[in-house]
Amino acid sequence: MTTTTTAPPGTAAPAAGVELSDTNQHYDLPAEVFGLFLDPLRKYSSGLYLSKGDTLEQAQLNKLRFVAGRLQLGGGQRVLDVGCGWGSLTLFVADELGCEVVGVSPAGNQHAYIAGRAAELGLADRVSTVRGHFETVDLGERATGGFDAVTMLGSIVHMPDLDVVFRRARALLRRGGRLYVSESCFRNAAARAAFDAREGTQFVRSAIFGWGDMRPLSDLVRAAEDAGFSIASVDDLTDDYRRTIDDWLVNVDAATDELDAIRPGTAATLRRYLEVANAGWGYTTKHYALVCRRAR
Template sequence: MADAAHRILDLAEHALSTSFPLRVRAWDGSEAGPSGPPVLVIRRRRALRRLLWRPGELGLVRAWVAGDLDIEGDLYTALDHLSGLFWDRGERDPSATAVPATTAETLRRARGILRDPATYRLIRSALTLAGPGLPPSPPPEEVRRRSGIAHTKRRDKDAIAHHYDVGNDFYETVLGPSMVYSCAVFPEPDTTLEQAQYAKLDLVCRKLQLREGQRLLDVGCGWGSMVLHAVKHYGVRATGITLSTEQAAYARKRVAEAGLTDRIEIRVQDYRDVADGPYDAISSIGMAEHVGSERYLEYARTLYGLLRPGGRLLNHQIARRPLADEETYRIDEFIDRYVFPDGELAPVGSTVSWLEQAGFEARDMEALREHYARTLRAWVRNLEAGWDKAVAVTSPGRARVWRLYMAASAVSFERNRIGVNQVLAVRTAADGLSDLPPTRTAWLS
């Protein structure tokens, strides 16, 4: 089987009906395809069995997480080329797929394919290449299929635990000293990640017009960076809530070390259970992606009810591009199975609409798409530099998940496939007064 790479390339190009954009190196040492890096390295025949039993993205991801295949050369370039298999062929979003076919329809399609002699020969070749054996088990890092209603309190807590309770040492390696897991803001080309995260936190505080003595609620407080910044630099009293027990323990330790336990409270609490309003301001930074479209209006109304009249919400959230037919939207399998179970992205227009339906007045929207691409590339560099530690405190598969997820996300932001936006909304008082300065420049100074 000294020509495995050529046979794999033939199979791929027949299945895709287009040329394959990467050079391929197979387990037998053979190579085929465009010259030069990046190279798709197929280390084991098992990778093909994964693809045969689960064609498409999920099969590829399982092979990547298990170490059955790898990329040699620039990972971003490789992912950009591979994503072009979707985008350059007219699909609006690789996660937007048709409604799954019924079993009968699938069988009819399969019979049609097998009647084509050329396709039948290719399938036989694929089975020969893949070798005998049952479908390989998914890597242990994969979340199994969930049942029941999405975005219940119990299911949301489990989803958060999968993503965040993988060890604070791991996140220290990836995020650096700031421990901020959301888009940074880079004012200058030479701004460091730490400086950029400081700039983002300060931007949020200035948009919220925080003043000494006010009450701030930080929804999805992570490791406590936002509440610490707001209390230290703006003199507020802050409450941070998270569903992650590991995040809460870490945040409480930071608060105690800063001597601020009398001004900051960290709770393991669902946003739906907060009942100690009113607050003067609410920050929600990188949390609303977990809410889900069916629950979003409830989320917006809950936060509205927790604010005093004139109070402000800063909602910082990743957004997807709108589709021509919203009924075709499907959550990306890789993200759902390995990264953010039950996570959903909505267009920014939908987010603003939900906030206004809840009673908010949307006063400002700032897009930070390019900044998130830079942030993700910085996190990938941190992960690669601390690879041995990241593997030791989690697993090789978990580290590979995060490297792929962050690099692919960086490409998506760079190519304008997804964005990230800060929306400033106000619970405007009954008399129409918002307590905002007259110009945007004034309330950012």
Template sequence: MWTKALDGLLTHLFKQGRLNVTYPDGITRPYGSGAGGQEVTVTLHDPTLPRRIVMSPDMAAGEGYMNGTLTIAGDDLFGFLSLAMTNITSQGQPWFRRPLEALRWFKRRLDQFNPAGRSRANVAHHYDLSGELYDLFLDADRQYSCAYFAHPDMTLEEAQAAKKAHIAAKLLIEPGMRVLDIGCGWGGMGLTLARDFGAQVTGVTLSKEQHGIANQRAEKAGLSDRVRFHLTDYREVKGQFDRIVSVGMFEHVGVPHYDAYFATVERLLASDGIALIHTIGRAGPPGATSPWITKYIFPGGYCPAMSEAVAAVERHNLVTTDVEVWRLHYAETLRHWRDRFEANIDRVRTLYDERFCRMWRYYLVASELTFRLNNQVVFQFQLTPKQDAVPLTRDYLYCDKSARLRHAAE
């Protein structure tokens, strides 16, 4: 029964290219017209896979690849996922899967319910992995968010530095300003704002691993008097700040907590302050996170539609003074991460095991292709309580970087 159901699903979905599937009974069936020239062959070794793929393709394909019960000829994961995403985007779900997709939609608010205790557990799941793992594929500053490829031939290090400079320009930072970094990661943004712009930075994170490393970096750089990182939830922060920056953290907030998030930004931001929120988002309407991503990579995570984020901003005393959409910058960032990860795969294997390597590869490839093929983007929201807190045109963002640094020093 389930083999027949999977056959119907694949017949409906695959029109472009060709997917050859060898079922657990040894029979191979082709799907797609072959148009476009892309051809991928997969083998299902587990007799439960047909049922699981019909019920939840994302989860079953991801787990099958991780566990080695779904294998791809030549281990061409990039080709398999690009062929699948292209066809699914074009064809949409067949009628018999729509109730299951609707269930995912209704379940999403429960998946995104992130009170402080659950948020800590979610963060630990991903960010408290071995620090050596991240050294193997990130840049030297450990920027674990979208880089800014102002020029296509930039290295990853150059593009990450360009990202920080672009954000600093939007914040219009002056020496001595009090800056809050919500979701500070390993401290790279906070250290840059303190060292290069003379800011007094407070960073907060829920990751014990990130917290310890960020403070070690501040001490080593001689910046402990200007930047300090705390192991605390953003909702527990007290005081007032001239600037608030949050890079790659809003994806962990969850729709049920958007009002609490922006109420916190409003409470902590000075009356003439500026906030910059940098987050992955979706160019289309609201949706639901892949169940495989939720279970294995980012529990509690969700990339918002612009309408969801802006609606929450509108309910608070904040003016949206700038919205910028970065389209393929994250795809290029992920390509660099994937190349570095594969170059260091033997070292990753010594840290964890083969299953982890396959899981992480699936995560990096699927994420890159989601940006390339599924209209996932990055939003930067510039917010302030005071309408004239920023210049009336965007010219200030593109002045010479050295001139900005001289201005900050003065």
């Protein structure tokens, strides 16, 4: 297991007067916070509920298998996990499928956590991470066509220039390679215009993510196609994300004292964030899984 660090993109401006920081305050919270309300793998994105009786843990395992299937990972491929979080997908495809995986994240404490888990699982020879932003991170000799698959689970919302992101993802893939993007999106351009500046949206930006730009799905598809990708599939996972967040809220309530002992007010901030996220599903927001293929 190796970890390298690259400089962030400095003063890249996603909008007038807005700058990207090295990371955001939410992901810099202690790892213990996420262990208290996420599943045991600490997967921080939508699960996939295949039955009414699925637990949060089972739903997240279902989702990891779903991602591997959409990417047609049969074993041994090279995978780039962009916005790798606490390593749930990185470690899963390395362990279950024998893939060689590189994780990318600007959050320093995530790298230490993944390194520890990789060592515990005997995966240090298959897993490495790079600290930095996807748009500028140095991936060495694999910067051109070095990967069979690229994943972005809930990370593209933090990237200001979709054209740059999709072009780089395509350049990193071999011919026939696949890109998996799952993201929460405004239902359409009209919903974005009406709700992007609302109080709840601004709270999530200021108190949680620092900066983020949720777009309609059509913006992601356009950028993917303009970069030269072919669209392989689009899945609507909105109901699954609603249920995932409901399960997270139950865990937040059960762990309120422990969360606030780590940092006072953490439970209330998490609850408000998750309630805002769950309020607009199907009305203002949707959650999609978009799979793109480098056909040539």
